[in-house]
Amino acid sequence: MLHLDRTPSTAGNKLKPDKFHNHRLRSKLTVWSFLFLTVFLVFFLISPSPSATFRGQSSPAFGGPQWEKQIVKSTRPRSTSGLTVLVTGAAGFVGSHVSLALKKRGDGVLGLDNFNNYYETSLKKARKGLLEQAGVFVIDADINDKSLLDKIFNVVAFTHVIHLAAQAGVRYAMQNPNSYVDSNIAGFVNLLETCKSSDPQPAIVWASSSSVYGVNKKVPFSEKDRTDQPASLYAATKKAGEAIAHAYNHIYGLSITGLRFFTVYGPWGRPDMAYFFFTRDIIRGKRITVYEAPDGASVARDFTYIDDIVKGCLAALDTAKKSTGSGGKKKGPAEFRIFNLGNTTPVPVSRLVSLLEKILKVKAETKVLPLPRNGDVQFTHANISLAQRELGYMPTTDLETGLKKFVRWYLSYYNSASASPSRKKNF
């Protein structure tokens, strides 16, 4: 606008000597200005608003005294020694368990989740229901929403952030690669930007993944092993996250702990994972597909029970040193840690199937296929001695015990879920 206003007078100054000429030029300029203004306005009206750049689209109305009151109440620890924690991905599998565990022991907790439809949103909403019963407020928002994050951090001085929001899953990357970049890279940077600018800076614990070990053959996987050969886009974005975390630690003094989870399973788990859909399909009498490595070797996973993972997450929060910077300025070196959180006993998928057959008392119909080259690695096996030493981490649940607990939950959740519509009719 300023530019448009100035144009005629500048031109007018130069052409002062010839009045007549000056007049004609003025009217010409007016026409051109008008045209320019029209084009400018049209362009302005059709260009997208900045809030439409993340998948969550524009957020529902946030703010207001009632909203802030809910946040303050949810984040108030029971005692002065309690933590004040933001949990991203709180409606997710691990996030819901971690939120409940923190709240139960007296910490203040605020949840955040965008409830995306990667898998059934009804399950995420049911988890949110559990959290609300326990007094944890969950905000429906995307970690890419910078103004929302800033707003939350203005209301609460978080001592800790546990960042579990991510696009998980390995195979889905072939359908929707950008969702991995949006949540695991752009979203993570957005969150770190808010954390580094906040005063005080929180200590950050976040979920990386065992998938960063990629196609490594040396087992068990140790934190010192190379992680530069990812076998999936998911793994590549987690590896990128580790590098980004290091940069933010280095530049801004943020205390950051990355946890490399190994195949987490249990009640309220993720429907896209094999133990979950095998259970569903075996119950329904549907044939399941079991993958085998090219050389006929079995595919194996270091299955880790959710309660063990939760203990590891809480220990990481409790042992995390404070961030050293504030308001975007580093004041000294800060802690940077990476831990494997696994179970140390890899189990072949064939054993997973036979355990489920035993627990469900149903014979599974299986089809064996060669492992497709779309991201799944052949095996994972954690060396957890570092987490043992630094976090006191010691998994205690074996796969059979954990699967029994999962199946019990699965049957009660889906039986009552399918019964609820008819129950509703009775009212």
Ligand SMILES: NC(=O)c1ccc[n+]([C@@H]2O[C@H](COP(=O)([O-])OP(=O)(O)OC[C@H]3O[C@@H](n4cnc5c(N)ncnc54)[C@H](O)[C@@H]3O)[C@@H](O)[C@H]2O)c1
């Ligand atoms: N479950 C496992 O076996 C496993 C293994 C290794 C790593 N991890 C990592 O652990 C974390 C938790 O995994 P999970 O199994 O609970 O997965 P999950 O999908 O159940 O939970 C992630 C949650 O984050 C939310 N989310 C995703 N993108 C978001 C965004 N942009 N903004 C706000 N919320 C968003 C989702 O709606 C979901 O509820 C993830 O970072 C995952 O990559 C999990």
Ligand SMILES: *[C@@H]1O[C@H](CO)[C@@H](O)[C@H](O)[C@H]1NC(C)=O
């Ligand atoms: C496990 O990792 C530690 C270092 O954290 C290492 O000293 C030890 O040798 C590893 N164990 C095995 C069996 O590789």
